Amino acid sequence: MHDSMHTFTASGVEGTLWSPVGEPAALVLMGHGGGLDRTHPGLTARARHYAAEFDFAVASIDAPGHGPRPRNARDSAQVTALRDARAAGRSIAPIVAEYNASLAERAVPEWRATLDALLPRLGPEIPVGYTGMTLATQIGIPLAASEPRVRAAVFGGAVVSEALLDAARRITVPVHYLLPWDDHELDRGDGLSVFEAFGSTDKTLHAFPGGHREVPWFEVDDSARFLARHLAA
Amino acid sequence: MHDSMHTFTASGVEGTLWSPVGEPAALVLMGHGGGLDRTHPGLTARARHYAAEFDFAVASIDAPGHGPRPRNARDSAQVTALRDARAAGRSIAPIVAEYNASLAERAVPEWRATLDALLPRLGPEIPVGYTGMTLATQIGIPLAASEPRVRAAVFGGAVVSEALLDAARRITVPVHYLLPWDDHELDRGDGLSVFEAFGSTDKTLHAFPGGHREVPWFEVDDSARFLARHLAA
Numbered sequence: 001m002h003d004s005m006h007t008f009t010a011s012g013v014e015g016t017l018w019s020p021v022g023e024p025a026a027l028v029l030m031g032h033g034g035g036l037d038r039t040h041p042g043l044t045a046r047a048r049h050y051a052a053e054f055d056f057a058v059a060s061i062d063a064p065g066h067g068p069r070p071r072n073a074r075d076s077a078q079v080t081a082l083r084d085a086r087a088a089g090r091s092i093a094p095i096v097a098e099y100n101a102s103l104a105e106r107a108v109p110e111w112r113a114t115l116d117a118l119l120p121r122l123g124p125e126i127p128v129g130y131t132g133m134t135l136a137t138q139i140g141i142p143l144a145a146s147e148p149r150v151r152a153a154v155f156g157g158a159v160v161s162e163a164l165l166d167a168a169r170r171i172t173v174p175v176h177y178l179l180p181w182d183d184h185e186l187d188r189g190d191g192l193s194v195f196e197a198f199g200s201t202d203k204t205l206h207a208f209p210g211g212h213r214e215v216p217w218f219e220v221d222d223s224a225r226f227l228a229r230h231l232a233a
Numbered sequence: 234m235h236d237s238m239h240t241f242t243a244s245g246v247e248g249t250l251w252s253p254v255g256e257p258a259a260l261v262l263m264g265h266g267g268g269l270d271r272t273h274p275g276l277t278a279r280a281r282h283y284a285a286e287f288d289f290a291v292a293s294i295d296a297p298g299h300g301p302r303p304r305n306a307r308d309s310a311q312v313t314a315l316r317d318a319r320a321a322g323r324s325i326a327p328i329v330a331e332y333n334a335s336l337a338e339r340a341v342p343e344w345r346a347t348l349d350a351l352l353p354r355l356g357p358e359i360p361v362g363y364t365g366m367t368l369a370t371q372i373g374i375p376l377a378a379s380e381p382r383v384r385a386a387v388f389g390g391a392v393v394s395e396a397l398l399d400a401a402r403r404i405t406v407p408v409h410y411l412l413p414w415d416d417h418e419l420d421r422g423d424g425l426s427v428f429e430a431f432g433s434t435d436k437t438l439h440a441f442p443g444g445h446r447e448v449p450w451f452e453v454d455d456s457a458r459f460l461a462r463h464l465a466a
Contacts, residue, residue, distance in 0.1 A: 204440060209437075
């Protein structure tokens with residue numbers, strides 16, 4: 001027997017479900033970063049590792065306008081603005097905040113539909129966690145604030161807006177936050193403010209060397225241990 | 234065979250050495266917090282856990298003026314000032330910074346003498362780490378800045394002074410920093426400044442709920458994993 005990978009569709013959005021060999025200990029929703037999609041090698045490596053080493057079932061869907069999914073005219077304009085700002089060495093934060101908020105508005109119902117589709121198959125009692133940085137955090141924070149089936153979450157690399165802080169304050173489940181200490185694109189203060197804002201009494205933060213594209217493998221394991229600790233039946 | 238505990242004396246200072254069942258993987262110097270000593274139940278539990286689960290030899294000595302060790306007149310005056318400030322609800326930070334700097338000046342040579350005494354017994358090639366919060370951090374930072382035998386260190390709960398930041402800048406070995414997020418006596422900003430100051434390229438920080446007297450057990454294990462990762466032969 002091997003761990004396995006299946007494609008599913010929920011409300012018209014395609015996703016991948018990685019399953020462990022035996023009964024899954026939990027379902028982990030794994031979001032991808034901005035500009036990537038659910039087939040990104042870093043994501044698939046983490047998903048398979050979580051299935052193999054932690055007995056997690058892992059589900060991932062592409063964000064709107066990412067991977068094979070079409071961009072609307074506003075998405076395209078914001079992607080262009082983002083590239084221009086990056087090329088000119090200007091801060092990408094204001095564009096990211098606006099663009100990701102618009103993506104999150106569409107993505108949150110898609111993650112809910114994913115749960116609706118997968119839970120009957122995995123057993124309605126399976127504990128659910130969420131993990132993902134940058135774009136996946138801009139989506140995951142409003143998701144965790146409004147979706148009681150998410151019982152623990154790993155976030156990181158947030159770009160702060162008042163709306164995001166408001167959503168963070170409404171989260172009361174355990175949260176683990178990743179803060180890449182030497183990130184040139186993300187403001188350290190944003191990470192500390194959103195961590196402070198979480199309404200959770202049980203919250204941990206890990207800062208580590210490098211940027212958000214270079215999360216060390218031991219942090220991937222620490223995040224899994226956090227999820228395992230809080231999702232244990 | 235069991236793990237074992239021995240008393241040793243180095244330069245007139247008594248210490249305890251906890252040893253694992255087999256060959257130790259590393260020697261961990263474990264300092265105690267202010268007002269405590271090396272027999273504190275929290276410390277002895279961590280020391281035995283590190284020996285049993287991580288194959289570390291663990292050594293601890295009492296800080297000057299702590300446990301059975303005499304206080305000089307200045308120490309006594311500062312302990313009184315500290316108690317008065319605490320009782321009056323005033324910040325203890327300025328007193329702690331001055332008192333602990335004076336203790337550190339005396340304690341650093343004592344930790345060196347401890348290494349001189351233990352390394353011939355444990356094998357001169359055994360990798361050495363240091364761990365300890367609050368007072369043990371005020372002592373450990375100047376120790377790690379000046380003692381090349383210390384190859385990785387866990388700190389936390391620092392009270393910042395210019396001298397402490399200078400010492401932190403001179404540390405280049407891997408450092409792991411513990412930041413109790415809800416501490417009423419320690420300034421969060423002090424922790425972030427000292428973490429930023431460390432000269433180490435490999436540094437990680439963990440923030441967690443509660444104060445410095447309530448470090449969760451999973452952080453004790455994370456610190457051991459950090460030491461194991463960096464002290465592996």
